[in-house]
Amino acid sequence: MKKRWLPRAVAGSVVLALGLTLAACGGGSSSSSGSGSFTVLVYGDASNKVEKQIIDTFNKTSKVKAKLQTIPGADYQTKLQTLINTKQAPDVFFNWGGGSIAPFVKAGLLLPLDDMIAKDPGLKSNFLPSVFNGAVVDGKSYGIPMRGTQPVMLFNNKKVLADNGLTAPKTWDDLLNAVKVLKAKHVTPIALGGGDQWPTLMWYEYMYDRIAGPGLFEKAMGGDKSAWDSADSRAALAKLKELIDAGAFGTNYDSVKYTDGGSVALVAQSKAAFELMGSWYYSQQQQDNPDFAKSGLGYSSFPTVDGGKGDPTDIVGNTNNYYSVLKKTKYADAIAQFLKLQYSDEFVKAHMAIGNLPTTTNTVNFLDTAAIPDYAKFQYDLVKSAPSFQLSWDQAYPQSASNAMHTAVQQFFDGKIDADGFIKAMQALPTS
Secondary structure (H helix, E strand, O other), X not given: OOOOOOOHHHOOOOOOOOOOOOOOOOOOOOOOOOOEEEEEXXXXXXXXHHHHHHHHHHHOOOOEEEEEEEEEHHHHHHHHHHHOOOOOOOOEEEXXXXXXXXXXXXXXXXXXXXXXXXXXXXXXXXXXXXXXXXXXXXXXXXXXEEOOEEEEEEEEEHHHHHHOOOOOOOEHHHHHHHHHHHHHOOOEEEOOOHXXXXXXXXXXXXXXXHHHOOHHHHHHHOOOHHHHHOHHXXXXXXXXXXXXXOOOOOOOHHHOOOOOOHHHHHHHOOOEEEEEEEOOHHHHHHHHOHHHHHHOEEEEOOOEOOOOOOOOOOEEEEOOEEEEEEOOOOOHHHHHHHHHHHHOHHHHHHHHHOOOEOXXXXXXXXXXXXXXXXXXXXXXXXXXXXXXXXXXXXXXXXXXXXXXXXXXXXXXXXXXXXXXXXHHHHHOOOOX
C-alpha cells in the first residue's frame, strides 16, 4: 500500500509502548439526529474489507449514513491533493499523520478534533499515546488512528528457502550467502517493486539505521546536511552497493511494481525468495494468494550488520494511519460516533484477522484471535521492544522532497549515480 507520508513532527525515534495498561474498550455506533450521508475516503488496498465492515456496522444504527470511497494506492496521494479543496472533497479521509496533513491544517481545511475528544475522552485514551500524537499539529488533534502500526520486515517464501537449504538471514553475511545460493539456482533472491521507487527506499532506511543508528537521519532532518557526507553514510551506501552488485534484485526490478501485485506474485509463485515490505504485506498476500499466505509465507526482522552503530532491534516503517475530518463537513456529530468504532473490539478483531496490528490499548487482548497468532505476536514484540522506530524518509521529509528523493534512490540502485551523486541529491532536499 502506498503509505508514504508520516509526521515530520515525530521524525526520528518513536517508541511504541505497546505494553501499556489496558483501557476500557469504548465503541458503539450511536445514531445521530437528522439524516444525510458523509463520505469516507481511504487508500485502496486489501484493508478495505475492514473499512467496509466498520461502515456497515455504523450504518445499521445511524440515521446519517457513511459512504466508503477508495482510490487505488498508486494514485491516492495525487488524487487526494486534487480533491481536498473542491466540492467533491470527502468528509473523512485516510492519511499518514502530521507531515501529510500539515499543509491542510495550514490552509484551514481540517477540523480540530479536540472538542470531540472532550466529549468522548476515549477517542484519545483508547490509543497508544505515541501513536495518537502522530496526528497532533500545532498542539491540536487532527486525526484518529485507524488500521494499525506497520513495521517493515523481511518476508520470505518458506519453501524456496527450505528447498535451497536456507533459513531466514540473521546477519548481513547470511543474506549475501543466500543471494549467492539462490542465484546459482536461477531464483531471484529478492523481489523489489522498483517501478514504484518507495519500496527501494526501505533498503536505505534499514541500512542507514543499522550502520549509523537513528542519529544520522535525525541530524539530517534537523538541517545538518553534512550528515549525508559522513563516513557512516558512505559505509551504508557501500553495503547497499555490495548487495546490488551481488545481483540480489535481479536485472528488471525497475519494471516490477508492488502496487499492481507484481513483486507480491514473484514471492508467492516461488520466483523470488524474499521481499522487504511493511507488515501490510501479509494482508496483501492473503488477498492475492490466500493459500500461500496461510502456509508458505515466512518473515523475520532485518539482518544485523557487523560493526554497525544501530541497535539490531531498531525498526523502520509507519507508525500508523489516521482519519482526519474536513472542517466544512455538515455531519461532525455523526462522524464522532463513527470514529468511536476505530477502537471497538470489532475493529481490532477484524484487522487482526487480516494480519494488521491496531494500536489501540485493547489490542493485546486479541493477539490469539489473529489470522496467524504467531505473526501478530511477532509484530507486537518487534514494535514493543524496538528502541527506535524510524519513520520512512519520504514521510518524514516534506512532500516536496519526495520526487527528488525517490529519483536519487532509484538512480543509485541503477548505477546512474555514485555515492557522491546520492549524497549531493540528499543534501539538496528541503527539510521544511
